Amino acid sequence: MVNGGKRSGRPRAGEERLSRDAILTAALGIVDDEGIDALTMRRLAATLKVNPMSLYHHLPNKAAVLAGLAELVFAGLELPDPGDSVPWDEQLKQAARAYRDGLRQHPNLALQVLSDTAAVSDVVVVTMEPFYRALDRAGLAPREIFEAANTLIDFIHGFSLGEASVRAETFELAPDLLTRVRALPAHKAPTLTRIVNDLGADGLAYDFDSGFESGLSTLTAGIAATVRRR
């Protein structure tokens, strides 16, 4: 009993006990505050004022903690469904924006979440319902609905991955890109070079929000074209 006032053995009836949920909540706090690397079993246990090995009673290993976090983030997602009061493409866009926002809430977890969606696809599949509904309203066939939803989801994932990576390094895209391209031998990428010169420094200022909107518009336009082709 070298421990500071901490008894060994099973806690008494009234005492608060550890739980999977408590562990995951604490873990999420650590990750949000200090990044994914700060999350170690020892650190997690210390935060909960508990022996590291106690955690293993509720979760089999660290991988399970990470998977649990991904699950938590996904479970917290709620895509709005404005219903039929707006055109289908606006409905789709709103759901897409909400999905992106949800993923942005825990940037330090983005990588974990995005590479773990398979593990949590229970939740995913239900969460995406607004996507399916909007696409159904657009007049797509069942198979097309699936394909279009997947395409949209893939776009959001790729976009979010970029967003999270860049944010993690406080990397400034625009000015960097400009100098880099200017330093290139022009013949290696003539079109790129010309575009960059046409745009100038101002035109290059990259903005995640408008980039996302632009992607959404392209995708909905593409989907609309699928519908029209019948």
Added chain:
Amino acid sequence: MVNGGKRSGRPRAGEERLSRDAILTAALGIVDDEGIDALTMRRLAATLKVNPMSLYHHLPNKAAVLAGLAELVFAGLELPDPGDSVPWDEQLKQAARAYRDGLRQHPNLALQVLSDTAAVSDVVVVTMEPFYRALDRAGLAPREIFEAANTLIDFIHGFSLGEASVRAETFELAPDLLTRVRALPAHKAPTLTRIVNDLGADGLAYDFDSGFESGLSTLTAGIAATVRRR
């Protein structure tokens, strides 16, 4: 000198020496064969028949090894450019397919590569030239070219991430999805439920290749719509 026939100190002139390239090549081999977790500095050194600390003469730390691997994969990419002999949308699709194929070559590295593109954007920016060229031919304005290219790249990234994650777990999407959706209370996701029932088990068989093609078609159709809107 407990070591098995290995001398200490600088190697003699003729002897083969370590190099950044040799290290990265060996690392790539390990990752491809046994996954990213199998890559440790000690294991890497053992493969090269070298003391672990020798590696640090050529690379500052393990993170640099991983970044180097991402760079390697990207440098190996070559997007074909069929030129103006095909329509712009076909040109764009061919480049996109090649990009996806390149990322698929080292599935165990997908996450690393995709979350590290910022670090290697020198290479990226040049590699994407065929994208820009095709979009230029389509008749987009400079700013639109950028936006469309980014959208396409984000889609490919998201798609590749899903492909890599799933492959890593030998997860079978289709049958799993079917049983899962059937188990749902229908009111939680009515559209999804109806779609799944309409399609049946056969119609659900998911195929990455056709999923990718479907995404490409949607995107090119959306881009074409942008052009037409002028």
Added chain:
DNA sequence: TCCTTATCCATACGTTGTACGATTATGTAC
């Protein structure tokens, strides 16, 4: 020849995930 620099090796430290077993309470069966 001397000296700087390149290259590699040996040892060692702090951290990590977690296997194992001891310790203490709970809840059920008799």
Added chain:
DNA sequence: GTACATAATCGTACAACGTATGGATAAGGA
């Protein structure tokens, strides 16, 4: 009540990891 299986925690310990430090040896220019 009294056993007893089970639950929950703690303490110790270990192997593996990344890498800091410093020593050994040779290369190559002064």
